[in-house]
Amino acid sequence: GAVVSQHPSRVICKSGTSVKIECRSLDFQATTMFWYRQFPKQSLMLMATSNEGSKATYEQGVEKDKFLINHASLTLSTLTVTSAHPEDSSFYICSATGTGGYLYGYTFGSGTRLTVV
Amino acid sequence: AQSVTQLDSQVPVFEEAPVELRCNYSSSVSVYLFWYVQYPNQGLQLLLKYLSGSTLVKGINGFEAEFNKSQTSFHLRKPSVHISDTAEYFCAVTPNSGGSNYKLTFGKGTLLTVNP
Numbered sequence: 001g002a003v004v005s006q007h008p009s010r011v012i013c014k015s016g017t018s019v020k021i022e023c024r025s026l027d028f029q030a031t032t033m034f035w036y037r038q039f040p041k042q043s044l045m046l047m048a049t050s051n052e053g054s055k056a057t058y059e060q061g062v063e064k065d066k067f068l069i070n071h072a073s074l075t076l077s078t079l080t081v082t083s084a085h086p087e088d089s090s091f092y093i094c095s096a097t098g099t100g101g102y103l104y105g106y107t108f109g110s111g112t113r114l115t116v117v
Numbered sequence: 118a119q120s121v122t123q124l125d126s127q128v129p130v131f132e133e134a135p136v137e138l139r140c141n142y143s144s145s146v147s148v149y150l151f152w153y154v155q156y157p158n159q160g161l162q163l164l165l166k167y168l169s170g171s172t173l174v175k176g177i178n179g180f181e182a183e184f185n186k187s188q189t190s191f192h193l194r195k196p197s198v199h200i201s202d203t204a205e206y207f208c209a210v211t212p213n214s215g216g217s218n219y220k221l222t223f224g225k226g227t228l229l230t231v232n233p
Binding site for chain 1: 228
């Protein structure tokens with residue numbers, strides 16, 4: 001089945017630094033990738049949608065200059081949290097889908113736990 | 118726009134008992150429906166999905182769900198749960214017309230706790 005690899009699984013960084021999270025589709029071409037943020041014991045909040053080769057579309061209230069998304073190839077999308085602060089600490093999850101991805105129910109990465117100290 | 122309501126935030130049950138996790142949705146267009154399971158500190162795993170056809174959908178790990186269009190519901194059921202089913206369960210929908218890149222709208226989740 002479709003596999004999405006997300007790295008790192010955990011990262012701790014100092015306040016003010018930037019962190020990059022990678023999301024790779026291993027066995028299919030991901031035409032669309034979604035980035036979510038999940039707070040403890042809460043649902044997933046969609047941050048942005050990215051299509052390969054295009055600029056990401058951010059959801060209302062998500063700072064595009066703070067959360068940089070790049071989807072340069074059909075197998076890789078990255079989320080960079082710039083100038084991270086403690087309030088950015090959260091669980092970030094990516095999801096990838098190919099053409100007609102709804103047929104497969106979308107494939108999620110295993111998530112990245114970001115802690116900003 | 119779509120919205121998903123999971124009526125129970127927590128459902129405690131005993132091992133080998135049946136369970137039903139409720140999901141209702143609201144949408145002005147037809148939708149596809151999904152149930153996902155999330156174990157602690159992990160991503161989401163698809164349990165089952167409804168795209169079209171038979172309204173009773175069978176998924177992995179013995180779960181099934183029934184789509185009821187008139188009641189706009191998609192409840193998840195399992196006849197006999199195991200300790201290993203303890204996890205967070207999310208119901209999600211997406212428009213079936215491709216609107217918004219098929220992005221998913223999630224419910225708030227239901228924590229299923231199976232006790233011995």
